[in-house]
Amino acid sequence: xxxxxxxxxxxxxxxxxxxxxxxxxxxWTFLILPLSFLLLIxxxxxxxxxxxxxxxxxxxxxxxxxxLADSKK
Numbered sequence: 001x002x003x004x005x006x007x008x009x010x011x012x013x014x015x016x017x018x019x020x021x022x023x024x025x026x027x028w029t030f031l032i033l034p035l036s037f038l039l040l041i042x043x044x045x046x047x048x049x050x051x052x053x054x055x056x057x058x059x060x061x062x063x064x065x066x067x068l069a070d071s072k073k
Contacts, residue, residue, distance in 0.1 A: 006054075009037070009054075009058060010057075010058070010061050012033065013033055013058045013059075013061040013062045013065070014061055014062070014064075014065040015065070016032075016033055016062055016065075017030075017061065017062035017063060017064065017065030017066040017069070018065045018066070018068075018069040020062070020066055021065075021066045021069035021070065022069060030059065030062055030063060030066070031059075033058060033062065034055050034058045034059045034062070037054070037055060037058060038051065038055050041054075
């Protein structure tokens with residue numbers, strides 16, 4: 001179940017990153033998904049290092065999708 005959760009979140013992060021690029025959203029919108037993930041997960045798992053690692057991973061995937069959005073054309 002955890003791997004499915006990870007895959008779904010990575011796909012959503014990539015889609016969100018390309019959406020930011022195509023709709024020319026402000027740069028602070030990169031923080032919407034990672035911070036919402038952080039707030040929701042910290043309620044259940046406040047002291048696990050994985051929470052912060054996944055936060056960083058989702059942010060990096062969003063930014064990578066943002067950078068690669070124009071290279072697909």
